[in-house]
Amino acid sequence: MDEKVIRLSISLGLLVLFAIIESLIPRKKRTLPRLKRWWTNLSMVAIDTALLRLIFPGAAAGFAILMTQNNLGLFNIVKLPITLEIILGVIILDFSIWLQHVISHKFKILWKLHRVHHADPDLDVTSGNRFHPLEILFSMLYKYFWIFLIGPSVGAVVIFEVILNGLALFNHANMSLPLGIDRILRLIIVTPEMHRIHHSVIPSEHHSNFGFNLSIWDRIFKTYTDKSQLPQEDMKIGLNEFSEPNENSTLWGALLIPFSKK
16 A cells, blocks of 8 residues: 555544544643634645645655665665564654754754744644644655665655654643553653643743653653643643734744744
8 A cells, every 4th residue: 555545544543533532531721712723733734745745755755765776774784684674763763853853942943943833822633743844844854864874664664654643643632641541651652741741831841852752762861851840731832922823823823933033
């Protein structure tokens, strides 16, 4: 089956699943109407997807095939058993995305783009795919660089992309998980309770917990925040400098955030 069909089917299925769950057991009260925000966030997803297909028609999987055909990258030179190669490929790619996220907070020009994701005044499953089109294009070039370096198989890339999309939807969802289950899960993966701290308006909190998939990177590099300063039901989400609804909850307002002087 085509890689694009696999990813789209899984993403849509998880989007619907987590949207239902967060409606039944929400963690926080919404500050804006759901449909208004969803229109903005999902419209941005549509723009991002169209741009990627136009500029990078093969996407990350296509580039991995190209590297394999030309015997480029570490795993195309050092031959490993396919199972081990896939596991290592997924882990290394996950680290690369964690590192990209850290860089996006450290460099001013990248932070201007990444603010679009953080300016969302509520956090729910649609926030997991709310990224400015320019950031999405940069992200794909960044993935190309890592695929060029390590030469993962197309299987490893597709598995990683599916996991990344699925867990990004999961840990942005406004769902209330029992704290005992959350504590167990976050030993391995990033949970909604852990990632919600990353979307706090408090700078020390939104400059921590950078992981999307594995939680280990934040623990290793000392960027892990265990608990928010305020109880999560009282935590303010978003960015203080973009607190006006028309600045972050409308499509046009969100797209203009990187060009704001704030």
